[in-house]
Amino acid sequence: MLYEKPDLLKLPRTDVMIATPWQAPIVWDGTYNLDILNELFHLRGARIGLSVFVIRKYKVFINDFLQSAEEFFMAGHKVHYYVFTDDVSGIPNITLKEGRNMEVVKISGYKRWQDITMRRMQLIRDYISQKLINEVDYLVCLDADLKFMDHIGVEILGDVFGVIHPGFFGESRTAFTHERRNYSAGYIPEDEGDFYYTGCFFGGTVEEVYKLTNFCHNAMMEDKAKNIEALWHDESYLNKYFLYHKPTKLLSPEYAWNDYYGSPVVVKRKRLVHVPKDYNAVRD
Ligand SMILES: CC(=O)N[C@H]1[C@@H](OP(=O)(O)OP(=O)(O)OC[C@H]2O[C@@H](n3ccc(=O)[nH]c3=O)[C@H](O)[C@@H]2O)O[C@H](CO)[C@H](O)[C@@H]1O
Numbered sequence: 249m250l251y252e253k254p255d256l257l258k259l260p261r262t263d264v265m266i267a268t269p270w271q272a273p274i275v276w277d278g279t280y281n282l283d284i285l286n287e288l289f290h291l292r293g294a295r296i297g298l299s300v301f302v303i304r305k306y307k308v309f310i311n312d313f314l315q316s317a318e319e320f321f322m323a324g325h326k327v328h329y330y331v332f333t334d335d336v337s338g339i340p341n342i343t344l345k346e347g348r349n350m351e352v353v354k355i356s357g358y359k360r361w362q363d364i365t366m367r368r369m370q371l372i373r374d375y376i377s378q379k380l381i382n383e384v385d386y387l388v389c390l391d392a393d394l395k396f397m398d399h400i401g402v403e404i405l406g407d408v409f410g411v412i413h414p415g416f417f418g419e420s421r422t423a424f425t426h427e428r429r430n431y432s433a434g435y436i437p438e439d440e441g442d443f444y445y446t447g448c449f450f451g452g453t454v455e456e457v458y459k460l461t462n463f464c465h466n467a468m469m470e471d472k473a474k475n476i477e478a479l480w481h482d483e484s485y486l487n488k489y490f491l492y493h494k495p496t497k498l499l500s501p502e503y504a505w506n507d508y509y510g511s512p513v514v515v516k517r518k519r520l521v522h523v524p525k526d527y528n529a530v531r532d
Pocket residue numbers: 300301302303304305306361364365390391392393413446447448449480481482483484522530531532
């Protein structure tokens with residue numbers, strides 16, 4: 249395989265941090281060679297799962313989500329979609345490319361939207377031990393109200409990864425919307441916290457995603473027993489997990505963009521974007 253020799257004396261990017269203080273890479277455009285990575289993951293025959301939840305009115309998002317994933321997500325690799333839904337007939341039967349398949353998993357859903365979003369942790373955890381552990385090597389967990397606009401491939405994969413929220417990447421700790429009540433299991437003290445991670449995109453090896461979802465679900469149950477819920481629900485507990493179990497890879501906000509935040513110069517590609525939604529129309 250031919251490619252340009254890496255140059256140890258040349259920085260791939262000079263405008264952004266490309267590794268955390270704990271030496272985890274932060275993936276930005278221009279920091280990786282996709283040909284090398286594709287070759288490595290093909291040699292391993294990596295099987296990649298993608299989980300997405302489509303409950304109640306979130307059906308409106310799933311066609312664009314899947315069609316755009318077929319175009320941009322893990323092109324050329326083995327992909328297994330797991331679509332969790334309360335309405336199997338509402339999931340479009342789209343034509344998938346070679347090496348890709350889809351499983352629709354019927355679940356009952358919850359009344360409150362907060363429970364729908366939070367219970368994903370429990371459902372993912374349980375489906376990993378029931379089935380996924382034998383079917384995929386990596387699992388990528390995503391919101392449904394997203395559309396792929398550009399390449400997302402094996403450069404994202406690692407033991408456990410999170411995505412820096414597009415609204416907070418230049419912010420100070422005090423601006424992070426972490427859970428600050430010390431009696432919540434999602435609590436992060438004001439002088440701790442590295443980045444603010446989005447709840448809409450995380451993943452890793454199936455074993456690591458099991459640990460992450462198990463932690464988050466247990467933390468939620470601990471709070472539920474006290475009749476509290478962290479400020480940003482699953483996102484708050486995910487941030488807590490990443491504080492003490494640091495991600496081994498981080499994805500830049502290119503991987504979870506929202507046009508609400510405009511077009512900062514450091515963001516060269518908007519790979520996955522949140523579809524604008526009318527909260528009152530799609531929730532409850
Ligand atoms: C960009 C980002 O940081 N997203 C997070 C954020 O808000 P969002 O406002 O993006 O959350 P959201 O409304 O997209 O809900 C999260 C996900 O739950 C599913 N769903 C939700 C409601 C429903 O009626 N039906 C349904 O299927 C669906 O897959 C959806 O994408 O905060 C949420 C918790 O408050 C989650 O942590 C989201 O991941």
